[in-house]
Amino acid sequence: MxxxxxxxxxxxxxxxxxxxxxxxxxxxxxxxxxxxxxxxxxxxxxxxxxxxxxxxxxxxxxxxxxxxxxxxxxxxxxxxxxxxxxxxxxxxxxxxxxxxxxxxxxxxxxxxxxxxxxxxxxxxxxxxxxxxxxxxxxxxxxxxxxxxxxxxxxxxxxxxxxxxxVPPSPSFSAVVSGRGIVVVEKKLCWSDALFYCRDFYWDLLSIRSKEEQKEVEEVLRTASFPLNQHVWMGLRRSLMDSIWFWMSGASVNYSYWKTHSPLQISSPCGGVDTRDPFHWTDLPCGDHLYFICLTDVQEEVKRVSFYSSTRP
The missing domain is CATH 2.60.120.260 (Galactose-binding domain-like)
Known part of the structure; x- marks a missing residue:
């Protein structure tokens, strides 16, 4: 029984x-x-x-x-x-x-x-x-x-x-020129940061104007966690020449480089200083940094494809 x-x-x-x-x-x-x-x-x-x-x-x-x-x-x-x-x-x-x-x-x-x-x-x-x-x-x-x-x-x-x-890492949210962004509290190399943004949000940040640059600066000043000297953005240089572009597909009509001549820039990955004067700068792609993601879908532009041998 x-x-x-x-x-x-x-x-x-x-x-x-x-x-x-x-x-x-x-x-x-x-x-x-x-x-x-x-x-x-x-x-x-x-x-x-x-x-x-x-x-x-x-x-x-x-x-x-x-x-x-x-x-x-x-x-x-x-x-x-x-x-x-x-x-x-x-x-x-x-x-x-x-x-x-x-x-x-x-x-x-x-x-x-x-x-x-x-x-x-x-x-x-x-x-x-x-x-x-x-x-x-x-x-x-x-x-x-x-x-x-x-x-x-x-x-x-x-x-x-x-x-x-799938829960993402902690982040600090803000709005820049009507676009949602997050500063992600997770240190990754540039390519992993790109994939992370595309998996959880939309893409790495693009800055299209002086007004957006100023708004991003304010976000970096008020981030809810301490930042290192630089954070990743969606800046990428063609490996064949000195042409820089945004991975999000946004047009490059504005720049704010730390150096006066982008021709002198050596690394193909770009970030932004987190302190005054908040210049853009090239950085070793393997550096592990915090990064900024766009959260809103940008259907009006075509994102740049990116492939990695370490990504299935």
């Missing part, structure tokens, strides 16, 4: 297991930004995928619909998440249009995110139904649903992304 106390313990253990539909975690999709290459002439904006309304009737006004030239939907989350599952609700009509679509999760924006790892292939979902795909705690900020065929139409009624944020 089974010990009743053991039996109760077994029941309690099963009750504490996660809900494998993903509801053990919160749905983070509504906090993101949804986009698609094109929208059908009769409507079906990408934002409908994360509006919290899973009504499967397109006429109810809560389903997406691309034109024939747009066969993917992207969801950019506000930060880096450990994603356990993705749930998708199909339309009542034409649910087969989602057949064999694939879900990608990661941080790369190259090729609109199709280079990221795959979570699952959507073989088929019944008409108007919701199906959950387990992603095994994949880490990423960009979720892409893509048809594996040309000239397809991607249409669905809700995308739910379940997971939890």
């Amino acid at each position: 089974m010990n009743p106390f053991h039996f109760k313990g077994l029941v309690l253990l099963l009750w504490l297991l996660p809900d494998f539909t993903g509801s053990y975690f919160s749905n983070v999709a509504p906090r993101g930004i949804a986009s698609q290459v094109s929208t059908h002439v009769h409507g079906g904006n990408a934002s409908r995928a994360i509006d919290g309304n899973s009504n499967p009737d397109f006429l109810a006004g809560s389903c997406t619909h691309t034109a024939i030239t747009g066969e993917n939907l992207k969801l950019l989350l506000p930060a880096l998440y450990k994603i356990t599952s993705v749930s998708i609700t199909t339309r009542i009509r034409n649910p087969e249009r989602l057949n064999n679509a694939e879900i990608f999760i990661g941080n790369s924006t190259e090729n609109n995110g199709i280079n990221n790892p795959s979570c699952a292939v959507i073989t088929s979902i019944p008409s108007g139904a919701t199906q959950t795909f387990q992603c095994g705690a994949m880490i990423g900020r960009l979720v892409r649903i893509s048809l594996n065929r040309p000239n397809g139409i991607l249409t669905l009624c809700e995308v739910e992304v379940y997971g939890e944020p």
